[in-house]
Amino acid sequence: MGKQADRADKTETGPAGRAIDAVADLGRDIGEYIRQQRNTAKISLRQLAKLAGVSNPYLSQIERGLRKPSAEILQQIAKGLRISAEALYVQAGILEQRVGGAVVDAVLADQELTERQKQVLLDVYQSFRRENAAEKSTQDGPGLSEPDSAAPAGRTTTTEE
Amino acid sequence: MGKQADRADKTETGPAGRAIDAVADLGRDIGEYIRQQRNTAKISLRQLAKLAGVSNPYLSQIERGLRKPSAEILQQIAKGLRISAEALYVQAGILEQRVGGAVVDAVLADQELTERQKQVLLDVYQSFRRENAAEKSTQDGPGLSEPDSAAPAGRTTTTEE
DNA sequence: CCCCAGTGCTAGCTACAGCAAGCGCAGTGC
DNA sequence: GCACTGCGCTTGCTGTAGCTAGCACTGGGG
Known part of the structure; x- marks a missing residue:
């Protein structure tokens, strides 16, 4: 009998659900x-x-x-x-490989931002970079295809060791 | 780890008990x-x-x-x-908190942004954080917003990045 | 020779992560 | 009123994470 009330949520998780790759x-x-x-x-x-x-x-x-x-x-x-x-x-395999520069890194890792806010911030960031890159290419030669890397200052001198 | 009761078992979950470990x-x-x-x-x-x-x-x-x-x-x-x-x-608590102002630091260190752009980005960032903090305080008491930094220890042989 | 300290691995157990069933409650429509 | 759907929680089970005890092997000393 209990089937009817149960049908409501129909836990169709299936076998291992979405195949945790x-x-x-x-x-x-x-x-x-x-x-x-x-x-x-x-x-x-x-x-x-x-x-x-x-x-x-x-x-x-x-x-x-x-x-x-x-x-x-x-x-x-x-x-x-x-x-x-x-x-x-x-x-x-329980954490994705990190890609992108230090800013992207830091924003994604920030736990006080919602996913949407992160998207907005990164969007603005990317648009700034694209803007700058375009401006630069007018006076800069070719071979500028590498956008990332950068941030030589790296990661704020983690004092330790 | 500490579940088997022979080690330092902190079953009590003390209030200020969350120190180094x-x-x-x-x-x-x-x-x-x-x-x-x-x-x-x-x-x-x-x-x-x-x-x-x-x-x-x-x-x-x-x-x-x-x-x-x-x-x-x-x-x-x-x-x-x-x-x-x-x-x-x-x-x-299974990953160390990344340095406090990681986003701020990363943005400031980014050479591809102009000062003005940095200001804009950080401005947006700060407003997001304030927004979240306000929203959080309506249903949640204090203590959640202030991440106490844990033991340093980590980060020695970063394999990639 | 045997004994001891070191290596890594097997056997068998307990505790708990993670699940399927099912309960009680609050809405909503007939 | 009653059926139905959605919510979160309790119960009781199975599989396995992670332990202790002990095995077989190697290499030095006495």
């Missing part, structure tokens, strides 16, 4: 990546496990792709390896 | 943040659940802090909300 076969790649980073750093599995605060068997299984670690674990591992957590997330 | 007591904040974003976007829990490809009860529990979602789930939710996954990760 990269996440599905995440396991292998990230594991190999971690192992590679660990070997490069010349530390043993147990050492890294201790640094990352996880058990050594578990880390072993992660590296061989038998387990897929949560983001917290990834974060800990990244710390242990002294690499940016972001790099690992990208490898894991 | 941040990763431990993620639960509450992220849920509220998601719910707030969902309300702002004017969509129902079931709608977002469908968009994100998760079940509606589960999303409900996430929002109330009863479950802590994996990174993949967070990624899906972020997509459903049209916000950057990074913002959610930062909220969840």
